[in-house]
Amino acid sequence: MAKKTTTKKQKSIEETLWDSANKLRGTVESSEYKHVVLSLIFLKFASDKFEERRKELIQEGKEKxxxxxxxxxxxxxxxxxxxxxxxxxxxHAKQDDIALKIDTALHTVEKNNPALKGALPDNYFSRLNMDVSKLSALLDTINNIDTLKDKEQDIVGRVYEYFLSKFALAEGKGKGEFYTPKSIVNLIAEMIEPYKGIIYDPACGSGGMFVQSIKFIESHHGDKKEVSIYGQEYTATTYKLAKMNLAIRGIAANLGDVPADTFAKDQHKDLKADFIMANPPFNQKDWRADNELLDDPRWKGYDVPPKSNANYGWILNMVSKLSQNGVAGFILANGALSGGGEEYKIRKKLIENNLVEAIVILPRNMFYTTDISVTLWILNNNKKERSVKLPDTTRNYRNRENEILFMDLRQIGEPFEKKYTQFSNTHIEDIAKTYHNWQCHSELVEESYQNIPEYCYSAKIEEVKAKDYSLVPSKYIEFVNRDENITFEDKMKSLQTEMTDLLKQEEASKNDLLQVFKKLGYDIKL
Known part of the structure; x- marks a missing residue:
């Protein structure tokens, strides 16, 4: 009889790095893991690319x-x-000064490549005082990774996403920092279609929106050279990660000269963007002092956003940056859909100015750091009839100035890492198709748009006004009451069956537990 062989499942890059990072426990704070690993992964990737190019030059006879x-x-x-x-x-991995050598390497790479200015940590490894043997072991692990296997060159993004997911609760929730899941970014890109022009993100984090925008352009046969990228990030370490994340992919971007607060120090004051993609901090409190930013030009034509919550500050910042035909897709907490005071006045004005194009409720559990359902807003500075040529099609938009599309995606999604939810590629394609069908003349699309209960509804502005300018989708999308034809007797019988099953399961579990104790010599009498 032939001997049965088993194939050991090969660990992913992320799992391998996580195992190695775990060995740093007691030497480095857990919140530092991703910065340590990403800096080293960057050096490995950059070096692999360098050696690959070096071999090309030799093969071409250009040794000089x-x-x-x-x-x-x-x-x-x-x-x-x-x-x-x-x-x-x-x-030199096992030498006592290896931390200094790594710092010197990072500094030298940045010095020799202007695109990396401000991207790499300064004297970071020396300051960590890491155990040499543990740092050496981490270098050995990374040395075994073929960074060029990933044709999309997304090593930094993948590792960052994985490490942030591991520490999201510890790092993110208290600081209001949220990582935007890839499927949400893909959905925004597919809906607003950032093919050509200026793309802006006022709270760019590690640059995930930009990376997915470029991937979107490439997947639809567009030209990434036709877009310019601008962004801003407040946290210094995340600012460095963003610059590293973009530079490693050859994506040129202007993220400002330094990490800075978008409200207090706007580094792109005169910018007019064709596309804005953002996931600003949810419900940011005390984002300005009582007497600060009262006359800021970004609020021109609107009330000053309340200092108690920055949601509408972010909205107006983005509105002020929109070009004549600019479109913005961004995520906000659901509380921004309603509410009174200055927020009510600003929301009313946005609706009356025909800026609000679509409001899309997302499922719960899509974010690593919060289980709440959030909203995707799409604002459009030009909802009039026009044609736009895209790389793989032409959009013949109808006039939508008197309408807002509401969508509820809470019943859509698939499990992701057991307790999270994400959109599949098919989900994203279907959602974007519904949106684009709604935007366009019905005779020019494969399927004309129609309102669907519990999914989408096209509301006239008069309807929104009648509901006192609320943007809560459930006030417009038809709800199907599946219990309306069920009698009280039928409902009670259904509950009776469910309760019987639950009680039987409980009894079986109790008996199993008693048997376990009995086998151990401890008979429990009830």
Whole structure:
């Protein structure tokens, strides 16, 4: 009889790194893991790309250009002096000054490549005082990873997403920092279609919106050279991660000269963006002092957003940045859909100015840091009839100035990592199709738009006014009462069956537990 062989499942890059990072316990705070790992992954990836390009130059007979950075930069490859190369670090991995050597490597890479200015940590590893043996072990683990296997060159993003998911509750909830799940970013991109022009994110985090925008353009045969990227990030470490995340993919971006608060120090004051994608902090409190930003030009034509909650501050910041035909897709907590005071006045004005195009309620449990349901807003500065040529189609928009599309996606989604929810590619395609069908002339799309109970409803502005400018989708989308034809007797019989099953399960569990104790020699008398 042939011996049965088992194939050991190969660990993913993320799992391998997590195992290694766990070995840093007691040496480095858990919140630092991702920064330690990402900096080293960056060096490994940059070095792998450098060595690959170096071999190309040798094969082309251009040995005399091997130390000239221009011949690397022209292919979106960072030039690495010898002391910055991964092979050099591995060679010296077990030496006492390896932390200093890593810091020197990072500093030298940044110095030699202007695109990385402000992206890499300064004297980071030296300040951590890590145990040399543990740091050396981590280097060995990363050394076994082939970073060029990932054709999408998404190593930094994948690892960042994985590590943030592990520490989201510990790091994010208290600080109001949220990582935007990939399927939500993909949905925003598919709906607003950022093919060409300026893309802006006022709270860009690690740059995930930008990365997915570029992937969207490439997947639809667009040209990423036709977009310009602008963003801003307040947290210094996240600002560095964003610059690293974009630079490693060859994505040019202006994230401001320094990390800074978008409200207190707007680094893109005169910017007019064609597309805005954002996931600003939810319900940010005390975002300005009582007498600060009262005359800010971003609120022109609107009331000053209340200092108790920044939601409408973020909205008006984005409205002020929209170009003539600009479209914005962003996530906010559901509380922004209703409420009084200054928020009511601003919301009313946004609706009357025909800026609100779609309000989309998302399912719960999509975020690592909160289980609440949130809303995707789409604002459009031009809801008039027009045609727009896209790489793979032409959108013939109808006039939608007197309408707002409401969508409820809370019954849509698939399980993700057991306790989370995400949209599949098919979900995203179907949702975007509904939205685009609603936008366009019915005779020019495959399926004309129609209102669907518990899913979507196209409301006239008069209807929204009649509901006192509330943007809560459930006030417009038809709800189907599935219990309306069920009698009291039928309902009680159904409950009786359910309760009987539950009580039987409870009895069986109790007996199993008693048997376990009995086998151990402890008979429990009830």
């Amino acid at each position: 250009y091997l130390e000239m950075k221009e011949f690397y930069n022209m292919k979106n490859v960072f030039f690495l002096p010898e002391a910055s190369r991964w092979s050099y670090l591995i060679e």
